[in-house]
Amino acid sequence: MLEMDDTDRRLLRQLQAAHDFSISDLAERAGMSTGTASRRLERLERAGVIEGYEAVIDWHALGYAVEVSLRVTLDKTHANAFDEFIAAARDIPEVDEIQTFLGRVDVRLNVLARDMAHYQGIYRERILALPHIADIEALMLVANIQNRESLPL
Amino acid sequence: MTDIDGIDQRLLRELGRDARQSAGALGRKLNLSQPATWRRIKRLEQAGVLKGRRVRLNHAALGFGVTVFLGVKLATKGRVSLDDFERAVCAIPEVQLVQHVLGLYDYRLRVVARDLPDFERVLRRRIMTLPGVGHVEANVLLSEERRAGPIG
Numbered sequence A: 001m002l003e004m005d006d007t008d009r010r011l012l013r014q015l016q017a018a019h020d021f022s023i024s025d026l027a028e029r030a031g032m033s034t035g036t037a038s039r040r041l042e043r044l045e046r047a048g049v050i051e052g053y054e055a056v057i058d059w060h061a062l063g064y065a066v067e068v069s070l071r072v073t074l075d076k077t078h079a080n081a082f083d084e085f086i087a088a089a090r091d092i093p094e095v096d097e098i099q100t101f102l103g104r105v106d107v108r109l110n111v112l113a114r115d116m117a118h119y120q121g122i123y124r125e126r127i128l129a130l131p132h133i134a135d136i137e138a139l140m141l142v143a144n145i146q147n148r149e150s151l152p153l
Numbered sequence B: 001m002t003d004i005d006g007i008d009q010r011l012l013r014e015l016g017r018d019a020r021q022s023a024g025a026l027g028r029k030l031n032l033s034q035p036a037t038w039r040r041i042k043r044l045e046q047a048g049v050l051k052g053r054r055v056r057l058n059h060a061a062l063g064f065g066v067t068v069f070l071g072v073k074l075a076t077k078g079r080v081s082l083d084d085f086e087r088a089v090c091a092i093p094e095v096q097l098v099q100h101v102l103g104l105y106d107y108r109l110r111v112v113a114r115d116l117p118d119f120e121r122v123l124r125r126r127i128m129t130l131p132g133v134g135h136v137e138a139n140v141l142l143s144e145e146r147r148a149g150p151i152g
Helices: A006-017 A023-030 A034-046 A081-089 A116-127 B006-017 B023-030 B034-046 B079-090 B116-127
Strands: A050-057 A066-074 A095-102 A107-113 A133-147 B050-057 B066-074 B095-102 B107-113 B133-146
Touching: A006 A023, A006 A034, A006 B050, A023 A034, A034 A050, A050 B006, A066 A081, A066 A116, A081 A095, A081 A107, A107 A116, A133 B079, B006 B023, B006 B034, B006 B050, B023 B034, B034 B050, B066 B079, B066 B116, B079 B095, B079 B107, B107 B116, B116 B133
Parallel strands: none
Antiparallel strands: A050 B050, A066 A107, A066 A133, A095 A107, A095 B133, A133 B095, B066 B107, B066 B133, B095 B107
């Protein structure tokens, strides 16, 4: 594990809160020179602590108003239930997250749909056709009260 | 709602993968000029489709080895209790995501912790003491895959 000091942590905290990644803004908010900030960022990237930067897409603005979390229990009597289920789920374009769990739920799929009719279509034609499903529970998103990816550093 | 074409979709997919690519580099991939690419990015930003950029950190390298999703059912309901619960849960630093949902649970939470004992501390001292909290179900995240979604 990479040795990190308080200055690194301060920089990462600012980076997590930043909306764009201008080095000079970041350095100013973290209270260091631009040179120090970019050297430290480079080191954290090389060490794999910073994995990358990604754009955040607002699906609402693209007309996807419905978001449903499908919690799936698989029929584990099939040896390849997980692999086959996940491989098939990857082919559904409206699924934007696939997570596996230790607990009562085996797999969770996040499904984006334009409206309820569209969701119904995806659910019936695509989701229910996935292999090895024992049970499905749906949680429909009402509102994101808080959505921060940040770690408490 | 914003209408986007196939080129916008590819642009969003590229930026979702790596948000630091320059308009010039993106343009070369999409066979567009640098100014044309830049105009498309600006348009997507102005329409609110491109909401921002975020850094992806390696949780394990920073000492956060455990992610747990919680389904929370409130024991008491009423407008005041929802507000109290939401205010208190958002103040817990280990809670990354708070979603108000319809279904078996009232809320879905994403919680990060250093390890399982640390998670137990958060669960007992912070989550179970939240105002109005009832039944809580925990599922420990084993793997996670983000897909491009409907633009993929």
